[in-house]
Amino acid sequence: MTGDPDPRYVLNRVTPSEWVINDRRYAADDPRHVVACVYEYADTEVEVVWLRDLPLAVRYSNPYEVLEEVARVQDPSRATRPIAIPHLPPLLAT
Secondary structure, rough: OOOOOOOOEEEEEEEOEEEEEEOOOOOOOOOOHEEEEEEEEOOOOOEEEEEEOOOOOOOOOOOHHHHHHHHHHOOHHHHOOOOOOOOOOOOOOO
């Protein structure tokens, strides 16, 4: 997990075997506030119901791994600048 003192995404336990991941960018009454619901599937596995269109798996080893994946995929700093392609001068017509 990151050392961010005020992370955008937080994991909240709802029951002993259920969690939700909330996006703090949106108010609690905004439908976009809840990103995913995480359910304990087995002792070493959780299942995720995504409430946003994210290209992520539906099973993880624990809820904290799900939170890390959401933060990683949604992190805007992952974007890179376009890679410059060297151009050749035009051919001379003879």
